[in-house]
Amino acid sequence: MSNKEKKLSSERLQRVIELCKSVEERGVDPFAVDVDDIIATLQKYFPEWESTEEMALDAEAVQYLASVIQNQGDWVKHRSTSLYTDPFLLEEKIQRLCKEELATLFTTVWNPIIELEQISIASLAEALRYWNELVPISERWQKNGPLQVAAGATTWEELVRLKILAEKTFLEELEAFWKELKQKVGENEKILYWDFVGADTYSETIDRAYLTSFLVTYGYATLELHPLEEEIFIKPFTKPKSELSDKRMISVPISVSSEEWMKWKEGRQR
């Protein structure tokens, strides 16, 4: 099928969907839809569809057609119930009757629901208890203005202690981490991921995993995956590789959950 024919077929399908939607949303007679013809059309076009958008359009047309068939079933079911009546006849009756007659008729078939509301001594007592304990609104809705603090001076060490500034720049920290990796690897060329990242505490492990991800991303190291053995190794480069940005990068998700850290720690202790 040429592109032009495909476009025409898609438009035809859109019109089918609009027609079926009008049955559901605007109460159009469901029997006005020629279901057999639409099914034959869908069957004819289905082998030509290739892309996911075309398949989705076909699926949508089938879905709305199914709802039309359901509406047809509901119509037949309604006709067979005792509530069926000719709408034009009923409308004509309604138009001819005056308001008083309509109201009188309705009240003979109307059985309103009886419902009572009543306060009791117990609920009053509870309400009074709640009232006595309730803090006044002036206190509940107090608007706190900004805190007034006297301006002063601070030191660089204080800012580092408060973790507002870092002692080293991030790059300095990363390079120090890379040196540590190269030292740990030694002549082996590589080290197991958990043996490098794992630490005595879980929060330190997370920090190391975070820095390791930057080592790999910035070309200081690479990962070697052995999926069958479920092992991941880190291999440091002797020099950071800048040409990595020209190559296609993939993401490798590695879970560093507390359960896995515990498992690694127990394994190390054994």
Next chain:
Amino acid sequence: MDEMERGETKMTRKAYYARKIKRATQLLFYKRHMKPGVKGWELKNALGSDYPKILKVLDDHLEKLDLQVKTVFEGEEPAGKPTLEELNKARFFITLRGGLPSKDAKMMGWRIDDIAGLATAISYIISKKGKAPREEVEDLLRSKLPGWRVDINMNRYIRSGYLAEDENEQLYLDWRTRAEVDQKALVDLLLGTES
């Protein structure tokens, strides 16, 4: 001794049902939620799984006061005897058993225009197989009622639970109509009037 024991058992059963009926009365008459009435599962929790029997006894008592226990099922009404599961999902109300003189409706806060409008809307929706565009219903009401009153009343019918409106502005009959109005009787009465 056996007769005495039987007598005691009978008194205990009577006391048991009397207690349960009082509890059922409180649950059904007094408004507890946004909607009136009580769900079947709430009655089951309060009265036990034999609550349908208790409601039947209560219904017999209420007949003398021209009241009744009305059940509105979730979805369509079951064809035969409803199962306990269907009853648990249904909603139970106390309604008037007989009709209401139209002049008494005024005491309930309904003007004659309001009732006539409601009757017209419900009948029209029934004739359209339970679903009708709001615009069509409003046009029909405007033929006899002022436009501003039609707008107010339509919102009132929807808020009260007589009618429901979906996102496509199609009106349906809602829970209160199913609980309060004998739809078949209404249609028969309308068709039975002389043109």
